[in-house]
Each structure stands twice: as C-alpha cells, then as structure tokens.
Amino acid sequence: MLSWACYTANQGSKTVRNFDPELAEIRFGYGLSPLYDAPKNVARMLDGLTGPDDMQRAFPIEPFVKFRARMVEVQRQNAIRRKNRGTELAAAARKQRNVINQEARVAMFDWLGQTMLRRVHTQTALRERIVAFWADHFTARGKRGVIRRGTSPYIEDAIRPFITGRFDDLLQAAVMHPLMLDYLDQTRSMGPASFRALKRGPKKAAGLNENLAREVLELHTLGVDGPYTQEDVTQLAELFTGLSFDARNGFKFRKDFAEPGSETVLGVDYGEEATVKSVRAALRDLAAHPSTARHLASKLAVHFVSDTPDPALVDALEAAYVDHDGQLMAMYDVLLNHPSSWERSVSNFKLPIDFVSSALRALAIPKDAFADRDEKWIRRFFGAPLAHMGQTWERPIGPDGWDEDDVAWITPQGVAARVSWSMAVPVRMIEPLPDPRAFAELALGSFANEAVRFAASAAESRPEAIGVVLMSPAFQRR
Amino acid sequence: MAKPVSRRDFLARIGLIGCSLAASPLLTPVSFAAAPWDTRLVVIILRGGMDGLDVVQPYGDPAFKRLRGSLALGPEGGAYDLDGYFALHPGLAPLIPLWEAGQLSFAHAVSTPYRDKRSHFDGQDLLEAGTTSLAGVRDGWLNRMLQAVPGVTSQTAYAVGRSDMRLLQGEAEVANWSPDARLKLSPQAVRLLELVTETDPALHAALSEAQLLSQVQDDAPKRGKSGHVQIAEFAAARLSQGARIAAFSLNGWDTHSAQSRSIDAALKRLSETLLTLRGKMRGDTWRKTAVVAMTEFGRTARQNGTGGTDHGTGGLMILAGGAIKGGHVFGDWPGLGDGNLYQDRDLMPTGDVRAHAAWVMRGLTGLDRHVMESAVFPGLDMGTDPGLIL
Incomplete structure (x- = not known):
C-alpha cells in the first residue's frame, strides 16, 4: 500500500554523472564493508528501500504492539499490589514488576546489538540510514516505568514501515503513537470544557497541555520559522485533546477528553465534531504546507550532505516534495540524483552511534557478535562509551533529536571517548584483528592517504593501529 | 600541583x-594564574525552561494562588519565606543556609529578548548567543567577554560536561572537558x-x-557520583587553581506535567551543584565567586491541565557565591493580576537577563560598560546598576 508504486522515479535507471559507489556507502550508508559490495547505481539504492526487509527478518526487534504486553503486565502487578497492600502478595507483585522492568532493560540493550548488526550486514544501507533519520526527526522516548525501554519498538512500528510512503502517513503514525503521546504529555491533556473536565469540577485542575501541539508545529512539520503563532499552538492543542492510548489496545481516542467546539489552526476551521478524523485532517494540512516542504528539504540535505548544503539541492528537494504530494521517494530520488550529493570532499562529522556502527561494519563483526554478550557487557563497551561521546543510546536530550551541527560533536571530551573506544573495543569484538594496513584500505577505500597508511604500519600494536585508522578524518567524516 | x-x-x-x-x-x-582579575564566575544554563514562579513563589501576590492552584505552596505549604512576599520552593531548602549567610539571591521577572515562539531550542541558542536575533551569530556572549580582556589563556575558562556550551564558543580559546573523560595513550x-x-x-x-x-x-572522580556532582567538583577544582570561569548545563526543567513531582529532581540537582561548588572550592575561592544560573524562558503563569506548566516568557535568575550581594529578590515585580501578564499568559518580563549578567561581569572584572553594551551583548542597555555584586 505505502510503496514505491505510488511514485515513479523520474530518472529511471539513469545515474547522476558523478555517482561514486564508495561515497554511496560512506555518505548514504554505514561505510565500506569487506563483506558486501557497494551499490552500483542510484536505481539500486532506491530499489533497496522498497525490497524485502531482509535486515528486519535477520535481526528482529520487538514491535511495539508486542512490547505493550510488558506494559500490561506491569499494570497487572501494580493492581495486585494496590489491592493487597502490606501483604506478601503485594511484595511478590512488586518483585515481579521489577523483574519485568529488568527484562525490558536487558531487551533494550539486546536491540542495540540488533540495530548495529542490521547496519553491519545490510546490502541496502540507505534504508537503515533513512530509518534513523526519521526516527530522529520524530524523536520520542517513554517517560516513566517500562515504556522508557520502548524506543526501538516504536521505531519498528511507527517509522520503519513508513519511510517510503507519503510524509503525511509517517507523520500520523509517529505523532499518534503511544510513545510520542507519552513523551510529549498528550495523554492527560484535557479540553477545559470537555465532558471529563466538567465532571471533575473546578476544584481539580483540568485543561490543556500544549507540549505535543507545539513540537508538531515547530519540529515535525512547519519548522520554528514557520508562520504559526501561540494561538495556533493553543488551538492545535485543543484539537489534539482526546489523543491517548492504553497498554492493552494501543492508540485510543478519548472523546470525554476532547474539547467541544471548532478549532482553527493556520486559518483552517476543523469543524465542531471532536473526532480523530479532524486531528488527521489537521496533520494532513500541516504535512501539505509549503513551510513543511522547506523544513524537511533542508533537514534532509543537512543530514546527508553537509551542514551548509548547496541551496540548489534544498530547492530541488522542496520542489520534489511539493510536486509529488509529499511522496518521500521523490525526495530520495532527487537527493541521490543531485550532483552536489556526490562531491568527494567529505564534511559531515559522523555522530557517535553512526561512527560506532560504521566501525563495526568495517570490522565485519559476525552475525552472532552479540549472541553471548550479557547486558553488562553491552553497557560497558557500547552504552557507557556512547554516553561519553555525547550520544547516550535512546536518551536524546530533547524532542529536537541530536544536533546536526558538526561543531557540537568535535569536542575534546567527545573525541577522547572516540579514541578510547577505537583502541579498546574492536579487539574485544574481533579475534584476531585484521592486518591494519589491509584494514586501512578496506575501511577507507580510495579515501586512504599516505599518512593513514604509514600510521597503520607504524603503530606499536594492532589495536592501536586499528584505532588510529578509525580516528582518521576520512573515517570520521562522510 | x-x-x-x-x-x-x-x-x-x-x-x-x-x-x-x-x-x-x-x-x-x-x-594557571594569568587572568587579569582574581574573581570567579560560574554560569549554569538551566535547560528546559525553569519555572521561576514555582522556584521563588510570589505568594504575596493576590493572583498567585488563583493562577497556580495546587502548585501554589507558599509558606503554609512548606515553602521558605524569603522576605514576606516571596517564598523558596521546599526543593531548595538545602540552600537556606546560603540565603541566611548572604550568599544567595534571585532576580525575578527577567528574560532574554526572545518572544512568542517559545521554542526551547531557539530560546537556548539566543540565551547563549546573548544577542537579540540569531541571524549570523556564531559565538557566545561569554566567549566575547573573554575576547575583550587581555591575558586570557586556553584555560581561563572551562566548558564542563559532555554537551556543547554555545555561550563559550568563539574566537577566544577555552577549555572543553568532562570530568568523566579519559585518554590514556x-x-x-x-x-x-x-x-x-x-x-x-x-x-x-x-x-x-x-x-x-x-x-x-x-x-x-569517584565512581557512583552523579554527573552534576562530578561536574561541580571538577569546576571547583579548576577554579581553585588557575581558571576564572566555568560554564555548564543542568537539564530537566521542562515540567509540562505533574510538576510537583518532576521539578523536585531538578531542584535537587541544582542545590547539590551549588553546595558542591561551595564545599569543594579551596581556600577563599568561594568568597570570590559569583554563580549565575539562567534559563531560556519561564513558564505559564497559570498551571495547565496536567498539573504542570507550559512554555512562557518571564523567568528567574539565581545568583550565589561569596561575591554576590545575598539575601535579595532583585527585579521589578510586574504583578500577576489581570492585565499584568504578558499576552494574558506569562509572567511579564521587566528585566533583561543579559543586563544582570553584564552587571555581574562588570562587578567581577571591572570591564567597561561600553564593552559590555557593544561587544559582549551588542545593543544592550544595561540600565542602572542593580548592585548584584558586593
């Protein structure tokens, strides 16, 4: 349904004149792999987005619909506790709840490994990159209790299936997902004149929470420079009242929370009736807004090409979005067929998680690399180092996701953590480590220079040599 | 050493x-001892929009209770009465000895020039840029201050922690380090x-x-200590030696729901940070120190429907240290009554947070007012000296 079939590539199998297979892997994937060939042309890269999802099958991650069972179980144990306060039954339920929480934490680190392995073993790396891009655009995390571990399952359900359809569908899937509703405080936001609020009476506070409405306008659609006002935020927050979920059934519209009367957002009146239909209509209009086209075009170009992209690329991406009714494939097509996307001067500095992913890909860690690793091990060699590099796994600082600005990441403390990881962790993942000189050629391809070749041969030990190659600018940038 | x-x-x-x-x-x-002045400045960026009306509660304002509902504690609800009009949130009770010792003050109803869009991210960028608009600005105000004085070395100022501090970015060299960073090669x-x-x-x-x-x-740093305590210890150690300036962030102030619970953790981090700075500074360093904590904006005057508050405008600045004039709630209180709120929604900002920062820096370093108003905070009118520094 949501597929490539909706959009016909305007370039066919023709490839942009300066297409470069190495750059295809480095800039639009997770770097070169000794195991898998780089894509031969743009058409292959685009086809790779819509073909069978081999990585999802090979390295499964629990979908959120299953993850909810953990939430249900926690609620069940909590209910037992409440009903039997002070008894052994309550103590047992408490213990059981802690077990569930702990299992979810273990699972979260397991999914970290699965995410890494997808990036190491994919032959369609652009797909993983685009999933990560939209997961960041729609940054969300659970706030309290077991749902805090639900980010990977959210990405699996709300992002991954929608990356090749229309932006509108992706927007609805992400914004109305339980994890997002929880993260941005939507579930308790109540229309001040809603049935529920009136029933509670004036004594008990009831009313709007405008967090989600603001971020939808500022981050997900129009962008902070978009033509919206505080009144639009408030009106959208009123329109959003009723969006909620429960652990057992997922998304749910609570009519008793919905504000009666019509709301007007950016001059459009969404009617008297408080239904989820009017919410969808508003999201559709926001997706179709010219400011959204501009915002998304600029974000894609900055993320994939450079902090200061060619304005012509941004214009072309914007036009693709507008001309093709928000079909994301049209944007990817333009992105990959634009000459400025293939300039060989690499500038974007890899974010820590991408740096680590691409190091593992260059090292070709086997498919069972995490199989007998416990949570503690993954935390020690991935969780803690990523935090030191500045990008704690699935704990973004705010709903705007991770900083795209290279300067934010090239800090002494962040670089120190990269060096330490590069020299200490590969030797624990691969036994024996590859020959450093060969590794330099494999990892950097034609981007290897004399300095790196010399360093690879002159280091005192193999782990140091591998570390130096991983820290070279040609590996750190894309 | x-x-x-x-x-x-x-x-x-x-x-x-x-x-x-x-x-x-x-x-x-x-x-390690080259800066031309001997006082110390610590700037803490409180990210997420600290609710100044909750931290220093204007319980003497008749509209306060009506707007705030369950969040309005006042002295009856356990807040510490500062001066008969304002009361300190119980979460900052560990700081009462500082207040009593004349080492803690506040400036109320202050803001940056940022208005109306109420975005955290632009709000923080503007707070750190110290300008009136973000167009074309690449450096931060604390870095521009360093550019204006002679004798600054690469370790006069430290940006501490894992995240990037834009207010210290720019031409002048600064040290960036996190206490948990290691590099053994x-x-x-x-x-x-x-x-x-x-x-x-x-x-x-x-x-x-x-x-x-x-x-x-x-x-x-000892294992098991929280990040903010490690950061404060590290800053205290550097400032006790050659460094003159340290800047870092404390997150977690975006209290949209269940604020009575969610703000406690942030206040605990703040009070532990200030007490660690004081406790770990050596000799008479604390006596020479001014700590300035500022946030991107305040929050709505009215409590929202989920026991929290949404993004607002006028906010609160916190001042601590031996170099500041303690025991005051500075600022021009606009009132919370009908017609007094900004856009009938937020605390009306009556002071520019940059002017307060400028007076603190001028008080600490003697830097010329003209430099403050043209180079550090271009276009700022510092107004009259509120007397923040002893």
Missing part, C-alpha cells in the same frame, strides 16, 4: 611538536593520531586539547 606548564613544553613532551607545529591551532602558553599513538588528523584542523585541535586536559586533571 599546578606548576605552570607552557603549551609548547607540553606539546614537546608528548611529541606533538615536530610533526605539525604550524597546523596546531593551540600554541599559546598555558599557565602511548606516546607513539599520540604521534600517529597527530599525523593522521593533520589535514583536519578541527579534529586535530580537539584531540590536542583532549590530550592536554586529560593530563591536567589531577584526580579521577
């Missing part, structure tokens, strides 16, 4: 010189890293600085 080391000596010792002296952007001498590894990053000035500079700072740091 703290024997003066020149950067050149240091580079020579670790073998960086010889490979690429010309490419190394950090060639100024490093010494063989001399050969250092040389080779130097060699391979030669063509990348930014990466090269970060690596050189990491190498330098990892050796300056004297003792490893």
Whole structure:
C-alpha cells in the first residue's frame, strides 16, 4: 500500500554523472564493508528501500504492539499490589514488576546489538540510514516505568514501515503513537470544557497541555520559522485533546477528553465534531504546507550532505516534495540524483552511534557478535562509551533529536571517548584483528592517504593501529 | 600541583611538536594564574525552561494562588519565606543556609529578548548567543567577554560536561572537558593520531586539547557520583587553581506535567551543584565567586491541565557565591493580576537577563560598560546598576 508504486522515479535507471559507489556507502550508508559490495547505481539504492526487509527478518526487534504486553503486565502487578497492600502478595507483585522492568532493560540493550548488526550486514544501507533519520526527526522516548525501554519498538512500528510512503502517513503514525503521546504529555491533556473536565469540577485542575501541539508545529512539520503563532499552538492543542492510548489496545481516542467546539489552526476551521478524523485532517494540512516542504528539504540535505548544503539541492528537494504530494521517494530520488550529493570532499562529522556502527561494519563483526554478550557487557563497551561521546543510546536530550551541527560533536571530551573506544573495543569484538594496513584500505577505500597508511604500519600494536585508522578524518567524516 | 606548564613544553613532551607545529591551532602558553582579575564566575544554563514562579513563589501576590492552584505552596505549604512576599520552593531548602549567610539571591521577572515562539531550542541558542536575533551569530556572549580582556589563556575558562556550551564558543580559546573523560595513550599513538588528523584542523585541535586536559586533571572522580556532582567538583577544582570561569548545563526543567513531582529532581540537582561548588572550592575561592544560573524562558503563569506548566516568557535568575550581594529578590515585580501578564499568559518580563549578567561581569572584572553594551551583548542597555555584586 505505502510503496514505491505510488511514485515513479523520474530518472529511471539513469545515474547522476558523478555517482561514486564508495561515497554511496560512506555518505548514504554505514561505510565500506569487506563483506558486501557497494551499490552500483542510484536505481539500486532506491530499489533497496522498497525490497524485502531482509535486515528486519535477520535481526528482529520487538514491535511495539508486542512490547505493550510488558506494559500490561506491569499494570497487572501494580493492581495486585494496590489491592493487597502490606501483604506478601503485594511484595511478590512488586518483585515481579521489577523483574519485568529488568527484562525490558536487558531487551533494550539486546536491540542495540540488533540495530548495529542490521547496519553491519545490510546490502541496502540507505534504508537503515533513512530509518534513523526519521526516527530522529520524530524523536520520542517513554517517560516513566517500562515504556522508557520502548524506543526501538516504536521505531519498528511507527517509522520503519513508513519511510517510503507519503510524509503525511509517517507523520500520523509517529505523532499518534503511544510513545510520542507519552513523551510529549498528550495523554492527560484535557479540553477545559470537555465532558471529563466538567465532571471533575473546578476544584481539580483540568485543561490543556500544549507540549505535543507545539513540537508538531515547530519540529515535525512547519519548522520554528514557520508562520504559526501561540494561538495556533493553543488551538492545535485543543484539537489534539482526546489523543491517548492504553497498554492493552494501543492508540485510543478519548472523546470525554476532547474539547467541544471548532478549532482553527493556520486559518483552517476543523469543524465542531471532536473526532480523530479532524486531528488527521489537521496533520494532513500541516504535512501539505509549503513551510513543511522547506523544513524537511533542508533537514534532509543537512543530514546527508553537509551542514551548509548547496541551496540548489534544498530547492530541488522542496520542489520534489511539493510536486509529488509529499511522496518521500521523490525526495530520495532527487537527493541521490543531485550532483552536489556526490562531491568527494567529505564534511559531515559522523555522530557517535553512526561512527560506532560504521566501525563495526568495517570490522565485519559476525552475525552472532552479540549472541553471548550479557547486558553488562553491552553497557560497558557500547552504552557507557556512547554516553561519553555525547550520544547516550535512546536518551536524546530533547524532542529536537541530536544536533546536526558538526561543531557540537568535535569536542575534546567527545573525541577522547572516540579514541578510547577505537583502541579498546574492536579487539574485544574481533579475534584476531585484521592486518591494519589491509584494514586501512578496506575501511577507507580510495579515501586512504599516505599518512593513514604509514600510521597503520607504524603503530606499536594492532589495536592501536586499528584505532588510529578509525580516528582518521576520512573515517570520521562522510 | 599546578606548576605552570607552557603549551609548547607540553606539546614537546608528548611529541606533538615536530610533526605539525604550524597546523596546531593551540600554541599559546598555558599557565594557571594569568587572568587579569582574581574573581570567579560560574554560569549554569538551566535547560528546559525553569519555572521561576514555582522556584521563588510570589505568594504575596493576590493572583498567585488563583493562577497556580495546587502548585501554589507558599509558606503554609512548606515553602521558605524569603522576605514576606516571596517564598523558596521546599526543593531548595538545602540552600537556606546560603540565603541566611548572604550568599544567595534571585532576580525575578527577567528574560532574554526572545518572544512568542517559545521554542526551547531557539530560546537556548539566543540565551547563549546573548544577542537579540540569531541571524549570523556564531559565538557566545561569554566567549566575547573573554575576547575583550587581555591575558586570557586556553584555560581561563572551562566548558564542563559532555554537551556543547554555545555561550563559550568563539574566537577566544577555552577549555572543553568532562570530568568523566579519559585518554590514556602511548606516546607513539599520540604521534600517529597527530599525523593522521593533520589535514583536519578541527579534529586535530580537539584531540590536542583532549590530550592536554586529560593530563591536567589531577584526580579521577569517584565512581557512583552523579554527573552534576562530578561536574561541580571538577569546576571547583579548576577554579581553585588557575581558571576564572566555568560554564555548564543542568537539564530537566521542562515540567509540562505533574510538576510537583518532576521539578523536585531538578531542584535537587541544582542545590547539590551549588553546595558542591561551595564545599569543594579551596581556600577563599568561594568568597570570590559569583554563580549565575539562567534559563531560556519561564513558564505559564497559570498551571495547565496536567498539573504542570507550559512554555512562557518571564523567568528567574539565581545568583550565589561569596561575591554576590545575598539575601535579595532583585527585579521589578510586574504583578500577576489581570492585565499584568504578558499576552494574558506569562509572567511579564521587566528585566533583561543579559543586563544582570553584564552587571555581574562588570562587578567581577571591572570591564567597561561600553564593552559590555557593544561587544559582549551588542545593543544592550544595561540600565542602572542593580548592585548584584558586593
């Protein structure tokens, strides 16, 4: 349904004149792999987005619909506790709840490994990159209790299936997902004149929470420079009242929370009736807004090409979005067929998680690399180092996701953590480590220079040599 | 310790010189007592929008209780009565001894020039840029202050923690380090890293600085201490030696729902941070210190429907240390009654947070008012001296 079939590539199998297979892997994937060939042309890269999802099958991650069972179980144990306060039954339920929480934490680190392995073993790396891009655009995390571990399952359900359809569908899937509703405080936001609020009476506070409405306008659609006002935020927050979920059934519209009367957002009146239909209509209009086209075009170009992209690329991406009714494939097509996307001067500095992913890909860690690793091990060699590099796994600082600005990441403390990881962790993942000189050629391809070749041969030990190659600018940038 | 080391000596010792002296952007001498003033400034950015009306509650304002409902504690609800009009949130009770000792003050109803869009991210960027608009600004106000004084070295100012501090970015050299960062390398590894990053000035500079700072740091923080305590200890140690300025962030102030619970954790971090700074500074350093904590905006005057508050405008600044005039709630209180709120929604800002910061810096360093109003905060009118510094 949501597929490539909706959009016909305007370039066919023709490839942009300066297409470069190495750059295809480095800039639009997770770097070169000794195991898998780089894509031969743009058409292959685009086809790779819509073909069978081999990585999802090979390295499964629990979908959120299953993850909810953990939430249900926690609620069940909590209910037992409440009903039997002070008894052994309550103590047992408490213990059981802690077990569930702990299992979810273990699972979260397991999914970290699965995410890494997808990036190491994919032959369609652009797909993983685009999933990560939209997961960041729609940054969300659970706030309290077991749902805090639900980010990977959210990405699996709300992002991954929608990356090749229309932006509108992706927007609805992400914004109305339980994890997002929880993260941005939507579930308790109540229309001040809603049935529920009136029933509670004036004594008990009831009313709007405008967090989600603001971020939808500022981050997900129009962008902070978009033509919206505080009144639009408030009106959208009123329109959003009723969006909620429960652990057992997922998304749910609570009519008793919905504000009666019509709301007007950016001059459009969404009617008297408080239904989820009017919410969808508003999201559709926001997706179709010219400011959204501009915002998304600029974000894609900055993320994939450079902090200061060619304005012509941004214009072309914007036009693709507008001309093709928000079909994301049209944007990817333009992105990959634009000459400025293939300039060989690499500038974007890899974010820590991408740096680590691409190091593992260059090292070709086997498919069972995490199989007998416990949570503690993954935390020690991935969780803690990523935090030191500045990008704690699935704990973004705010709903705007991770900083795209290279300067934010090239800090002494962040670089120190990269060096330490590069020299200490590969030797624990691969036994024996590859020959450093060969590794330099494999990892950097034609981007290897004399300095790196010399360093690879002159280091005192193999782990140091591998570390130096991983820290070279040609590996750190894309 | 703290024997003066020149950067050149240091580079020579670790073998960086010889490979690429010309490419190394950090060639100024490093010494630990070179700044032309002796006072200390700590700037804390409170990210997420601290609710000033909750932290220093105007319980004497008749509209307060009506707007705030369950969040309005006042002295009856356990808040500490500061002056008969304002009361301190119980979450900051550990700071009462500071207030009583004249080492804690507040400035109420202050804001940056940022208005109306109420975005955290633009709000924080503007707070750190110190300007009236973000167009074309690449550096932060604290860095511009460093650019305006002579004798600044690469370790006069520290940006502490894992995240980037934009208010210290710019032309003047500053040290960036996190107390939990480590770098132990063989001399050969250092040389080779130097060699391979030669063509990348930014990466090269970060690596050189990491190498330098990892050796300056004297003792490893104890495992198990919270991040903010480690940061405060690290800042206290640096400031007790040669550093004059430290800046870092405290997150977690975006209290949209269940604020009575969610703000407690943030207040605990704040009070532990201030008390650690005071406790760990050596000699009379604390006596010479001004701590300034500021946030991107305040929050709505009305409590929202989920027991929290949404993004607002006028906010609160916190001042601490032995160098400040303690025991005051500064600022021009606009009132919360009908017609007094900004857009019938937020605390009306009556003071510019930059003017307060400027008066603090002027009080600490004697820097010229004209420099403050033209270079550090371009276009700012500092107004009359509120007397924040002793």
